[in-house]
Amino acid sequence: MTRYVAFLRGINVGKAKQIPMADLRTLLTELGYTDVATLLRSGNAVFTGEGDPAEVANRMEKAVEATFGMTVGCVVRDGADLAAVIAANPFPEAAEQGSRYLAHFLSAAPDPALVEANDPVELDPDRIRLGDRVIYQWCPDGIMAAPDVGTYAVKNLGVVATGRNWNTLTKLAAMLGA
Helix, strand or coil: CEEEEEEECCCCCCCCCCCCHHHHHHHHHHCCCEEEEEECCCCEEEEEECCCHHHHHHHHHHHHHHHHCCCCCEEEEEHHHHHHHHHCCCCHHHHHHHHHEEEEEECCCCCHHHHHHCCHHHHCCCCEEEECCEEEEECCCCHHHCCCHHHHHHHHHCCCEEEEEHHHHHHHHHHHCC
């Protein structure tokens, strides 16, 4: 059995795409996952199960659509993957201000040709770095003042992308035991 973290893109942000976290926990339990817990109300879930993370994400996307009637992109990582993202932190000083430091998780490694044509680092070369299925973004002036890297990645790199701040990541890592 593997411990996973799931990131659901764009839920509970505005009036659209509202999913109560209790309902998300129930859905994951009905899918056969155990030890299900959520963090905040922005679509973060930790659970135990089996399968390739991409297959788990696909299964979750289909279940969310069938249950809640909405299309929601999901990115699933196991504990080792999340620990690797944290360990590869290219902006260690930014982690001290975790609410202004984002990791945008990508559903897959983007096609190198798409990255060459649409490199997200070019949006802010001093504050954005591309990692292994993640884009790190330091936002010293606040997230709202920074380029929208997640939407950029979805539109230009052909992947699902969803960002979480560093404070949230470290809490999720602790929940996973990563």
